[in-house]
Amino acid sequence: EVELLESGGGLAQPGGSLRLSCAVSGFTFSNYAMSWVRQAPGKGLEWVSVVSASGSTTYYSDSVRGRFRISRDNSLNTVYLHMNTLRLGDTATYYCAKGTGQYQLLGSFDSWGQGTRVTVSS
Amino acid sequence: QSALTQPASVSGSPGQPITISCIGTSSDVGNYNLVSWYQQYPGKAPRLMIYEVSKRPSGVSSRFSGSKSGNTASLTISGLQAEDEAEYYCCSYVGTNALLFGGGTKLTVL
Numbered sequence: 001e002v003e004l005l006e007s008g009g010g011l012a013q014p015g016g017s018l019r020l021s022c023a024v025s026g027f028t029f030s031n032y033a034m035s036w037v038r039q040a041p042g043k044g045l046e047w048v049s050v051v052s053a054s055g056s057t058t059y060y061s062d063s064v065r066g067r068f069r070i071s072r073d074n075s076l077n078t079v080y081l082h083m084n085t086l087r088l089g090d091t092a093t094y095y096c097a098k099g100t101g102q103y104q105l106l107g108s109f110d111s112w113g114q115g116t117r118v119t120v121s122s
Numbered sequence: 123q124s125a126l127t128q129p130a131s132v133s134g135s136p137g138q139p140i141t142i143s144c145i146g147t148s149s150d151v152g153n154y155n156l157v158s159w160y161q162q163y164p165g166k167a168p169r170l171m172i173y174e175v176s177k178r179p180s181g182v183s184s185r186f187s188g189s190k191s192g193n194t195a196s197l198t199i200s201g202l203q204a205e206d207e208a209e210y211y212c213c214s215y216v217g218t219n220a221l222l223f224g225g226g227t228k229l230t231v232l
Contacts (some may be wrong), residue, residue: 035221037168044125045160045168045211047221059219062123100158100173106215108158108173115167 002026002111004096009116012086016120020081022096022113030054030074033099035109036081038092038118048094051079053103063089086120093117126151126212126224133230134202142227144195144212150222152193156215159188159197161208162226168211172197199229207231 008020022034036048049060049070058070069082079096094116097109127145134140144151144159151157157175160168170179172188175195185200195214199206212224 037223044226045162045213045223047213047223050221061220095167100170100179106219106221107156108170108213109160109168110170110173110179112167112169 002098004098004111004113006094006096006113006116009094009118011119011121012083013122014086014088014120016086018083018086018118020083020094020096020116020118022079022081024077024079024096024098027098027111029072029077031102033103033105034070034072034079035097035099035106036070036079036094037097037109037112038090038094039115040089040092043092046092049081050099050106052105057105059106083118086118088120091118091120123216123220123222126214126222128210128212128224128227130225131228131230133232135232136202136204138202139198139200140202140229141199142197142210142212142229144197144214144224146193146195146214146222148193150193150214150216151190151195153217154215155190157188157190157195158213159186159195160211160213161206162211163208171210202231204231 098111100110159172
């Protein structure tokens with residue numbers, strides 16, 4: 001059974017930093033791209049970032065580029081989201097999501113974690 | 123880039139079919155067969171219902187189908203059931219190494 005478990009969310013001040021983690025099991029992690037998708041309270045879904053299966057390629061949404069960094073450790077079956085220079089608008093539930101097709105970088109997500117909540121507030 | 127355009131809400135009676143539209147542009151929905159649809163219940167993670175415009179993952183009811191015409195993608199649910207009441211989101215590759223979601227549609231089963 002595929003499982004994704006996010007952690008690391010919490011309260012941060014504007015300008016602060018957080019690191020989110022997503023530990024996965026139930027599939028060959030190193031064969032799939034992984035993304036982070038967020039959802040502000042009462043709002044819709046927003047794609048944030050993707051890392052390729054090998055970790056060599058990363059892409060970001062315009063809203064986080066230059067502030068967030070995605071990475072993965074295939075030996076630990078874990079993907080990370082390093083969040084810096086946090087803004088009030090980054091407040092959201094952050095989901096990690098598994099790409100549907102092997103080695104497909106940007107398409108759809110067939111498995112999601114339960115989400116971890118990030119609140120940016122002074 | 124603005125979100126893909128979805129109706130804020132749709133409704134239907136049990137047993138009826140409903141269609142949710144997702145309007146994009148020739149740079150996203152119209153140019154790539156990488157449209158997906160997600161179902162989300164309140165407080166829960168999204169669930170993939172359709173990918174690559176019309177493909178259905180294993181475990182998803184055959185009542186769910188997807189299609190695309192020009193810059194508009196559509197999700198159709200035939201034989202509406204009470205359990206289908208949820209929020210639905212479309213998503214498309216936008217060609218600049220990014221994905222774009224729609225604003226979401228709240229489906230109410232009357």
